[in-house]
Amino acid sequence: xxxxEDKRSIIEWIHEAINTGTRAVNACEMxxxxxxxxxxxxxxxxEDKRKGAVKKVPRKLTDEEIERVKETACLPEFRDxxxxxxxxxxxxxxEYIASERTFYRILKTMGLLHHRGNGKTPIRHAEPKELVAxxxxxIWSWDITWLKTNVRGLFYYAYVVKDIWTKDxxxxxxxxxxxxxxxxxxxxxxxxKYDMRxxxxxxxxxxxxxxxxxxxxxxxxxxxxxxSRPRVSNDNPFIESLFKTLKYTAGYPGHFKGxxxxxxxxxxxxxxxxxxxxxxxxxxxxxxxxxxxxxEKIFARxxxxxxxxxxxxxxxxxxxxxxxxxxxxxxxxxxxxxxxKLLKEIA
Numbered sequence: 001x002x003x004x005e006d007k008r009s010i011i012e013w014i015h016e017a018i019n020t021g022t023r024a025v026n027a028c029e030m031x032x033x034x035x036x037x038x039x040x041x042x043x044x045x046x047e048d049k050r051k052g053a054v055k056k057v058p059r060k061l062t063d064e065e066i067e068r069v070k071e072t073a074c075l076p077e078f079r080d081x082x083x084x085x086x087x088x089x090x091x092x093x094x095e096y097i098a099s100e101r102t103f104y105r106i107l108k109t110m111g112l113l114h115h116r117g118n119g120k121t122p123i124r125h126a127e128p129k130e131l132v133a134x135x136x137x138x139i140w141s142w143d144i145t146w147l148k149t150n151v152r153g154l155f156y157y158a159y160v161v162k163d164i165w166t167k168d169x170x171x172x173x174x175x176x177x178x179x180x181x182x183x184x185x186x187x188x189x190x191x192x193k194y195d196m197r198x199x200x201x202x203x204x205x206x207x208x209x210x211x212x213x214x215x216x217x218x219x220x221x222x223x224x225x226x227x228s229r230p231r232v233s234n235d236n237p238f239i240e241s242l243f244k245t246l247k248y249t250a251g252y253p254g255h256f257k258g259x260x261x262x263x264x265x266x267x268x269x270x271x272x273x274x275x276x277x278x279x280x281x282x283x284x285x286x287x288x289x290x291x292x293x294x295x296e297k298i299f300a301r302x303x304x305x306x307x308x309x310x311x312x313x314x315x316x317x318x319x320x321x322x323x324x325x326x327x328x329x330x331x332x333x334x335x336x337x338x339x340x341k342l343l344k345e346i347a
Contacts, residue, residue, distance in 0.1 A: 014038060020318055045114045062097065063107075069098050083107070125229040129311050131200055131332040133165040136291050139200045139332060140170065141239040144178055144208060146247070147262055148255045156249045156262045158246075159186050160209075163331050168274045168287030171192065174263045180211025187217055197222030202332060226332075235333060246275070283326035289328075299324040311320050 007053045011029050017027035026327030028035045061069070072078060078086050090096060098106075109114040115121045133139040142161040149156060155177050161171040175182050191195065201223050203209040209227070218225055226236030246252070246269060256262040278284040285295040302324040310317050331338060 001150065007192070011038070011242075013039055033066060048189055058065070059306055061102070065098070066106055070110055070112070071104055072097060073103060073107055073112070080167060102167055128202075128228060128333045130335045130338060131202070132334075133332075134328060135332045136163055136166045137196075139164045139192055139202065139330070139334075141202045141236055142209075143203060143236065143239045143243070144206070145243045147174070150255050150257055156256060156259055158262075158266060159183060160239065160242065160246075161186070161190065162239050162242050163287075163291075164202075164332065166287050166291040167279045168291055169242070169270045172266060172270055174259060176259060176264055178208045180208050180214040183208040183211070183214045184217040187214075187223070191221055198224070200224045200226050200332075202226045202228065202239075204236060205230055238332075242273075245277075282325055285326075295326070299326075 010033065014024070014031055017030070019026055024038065024275050025035050028038045031038075056302045072090075073083070073086060078089075081089075083100040085098050086103065087096075087098075104131045105112065131139055141164050142159070145158050145160065147158055157175050159171075159173045159175065159182065160169060163166070163170050170193075171186055173182065173186050174203040187196070199222075201218065201227070205227055208214065209225075215225070233240050234235055249269070253261075253265060256265070273287070277288055278286060279290075282295065283299060285298055289295045289298060306321060306324075310321055331342075334342070
């Protein structure tokens with residue numbers, strides 16, 4: 001990085017050389033800079049505008065002003081107030097030192113900005129670790145959704161468990177309350193059908209998911225619980241997507257007359273979803289076809305049909321032929337590196 005004084009000396013030397021008859025290009029070459037650099041230095045100010053260079057900021061507070069902000073905030077009458085209150089009081093007294101944001105920034109730099117209330121200090125929750133499913137019964141996602149009844153303010157609760165790789169609903173129940181005992185009963189029932197040891201179970205942080213009875217049941221079943229961050233629905237997107245399909249599908253009643261009505265409708269919905277609904281993320285096959293392995297034969301038949309059609313009319317295929325398929329790896333909370341890899345595969 002060339003110092004400002006060195007720049008001035010170089011410009012003066014080049015000017016002297018030009019005045020003695022030397023061409024500007026040759027003078028710049030002897031000085032070790034390009035003619036474009038010389039023209040830019042002469043046209044613009046000699047201030048170094050490169051990234052990382054020391055710059056003079058006209059708006060920047062002086063050291064004395066920064067010290068005054070600190071001393072003002074630490075005064076007995078101001079030390080228990082926020083910068084917003086301090087600036088307002090100072091302005092009422094005809095004095096203005098700095099903005100509220102400047103107060104906050106200076107106090108933080110000096111280590112004087114800390115949590116000082118009776119409330120609990122905010123907790124930063126780390127993002128859940130990346131999980132990947134390459135087959136059925138590796139990662140399940142579950143949650144509870146409210147079902148409206150004909151009585152305002154009264155709801156039924158649908159406990160639903162979904163396999164994120166196959167997309168099928170592996171278990172469900174409907175009750176009139178949320179309770180970890182009921183959650184525990186649901187997973188004990190699923191044990192009769194599935195070997196659940198080693199399955200990752202993603203859920204939110206509600207009591208039915210983290211109650212003592214539920215946690216003990218998961219421990220005995222060999223299920224590994226995994227929890228999303230509070231109020232971050234993207235950490236458990238697969239079950240949220242299922243609930244959107246459930247409540248916006250044609251035939252959803254909106255309100256249920258009774259719990260038997262809700263359970264009957266839910267049974268029909270689960271049967272349709274697993275055996276008839278063609279899921280977009282698995283190549284428009286049904287979750288049942290994904291689970292039993294028929295999806296590979298279905299993709300092969302589709303691709304053969306498209307290949308024959310292209311051979312019959314090649315002029316109709318301007319772009320490359322579409323290949324039917326779906327991802328064999330399904331991720332929960334993919335890392336930045338995984339996202340980059342997936343984007344490259346798509347491109």
